[in-house]
Amino acid sequence: MAVTRTFSIIKPDATRxxxxxxxxxxxxxxxxxxxxxxxxxxxxxxxxxxxxxHKERPFYQDLIKFMTSGPVVVQVLEGEDAVKTNRDVMGATxxxxxxEGTIRKAFAENIEANSVHGSDSDENAAIEIxxxxxxxxxxx
Ligand code: IDP
Ligand code: MG
Numbered sequence: 001m002a003v004t005r006t007f008s009i010i011k012p013d014a015t016r017x018x019x020x021x022x023x024x025x026x027x028x029x030x031x032x033x034x035x036x037x038x039x040x041x042x043x044x045x046x047x048x049x050x051x052x053x054h055k056e057r058p059f060y061q062d063l064i065k066f067m068t069s070g071p072v073v074v075q076v077l078e079g080e081d082a083v084k085t086n087r088d089v090m091g092a093t094x095x096x097x098x099x100e101g102t103i104r105k106a107f108a109e110n111i112e113a114n115s116v117h118g119s120d121s122d123e124n125a126a127i128e129i130x131x132x133x134x135x136x137x138x139x140x
Pocket of ligand 2: 118120
């Protein structure tokens, strides 16, 4: 396995409850290195574009409302097989299905307000990283 990068978001439900540090500790304990990070308040335009793949899903408008309801922390994570390593520590989308020891099991409020985003493939990781970060903001 190679060292790769993935894109992560600490979502508004988590920043509201001041969980950024606890989530970062779980990411680091899973072997991921935070090589870029910034706290932003997404615009509806940004959130709409970011989640465009879900635009036909019934929850799309709600998701945009949620993702713009407060600050988020966008991150680039680096590590062995980073996409999978991060998805494993995130846990299932629905916290009711998330395994013990995962971020969503520990912190998610419900299937929408589920505390973290993580890219689902290396291709999407590259697209999502470029959506929020310039090359000089990422320091490996
Ligand atoms: P993922 O975040 O685990 O990759 P996706 O299916 O890509 O899950 O969905 C993106 C985000 O959309 C989820 O993290 C969650 O915030 C929201 N979402 C997914 N499914 C539902 C749903 O059935 N109801 C409400 N929100 C949902
Ligand atoms: Mg997804």
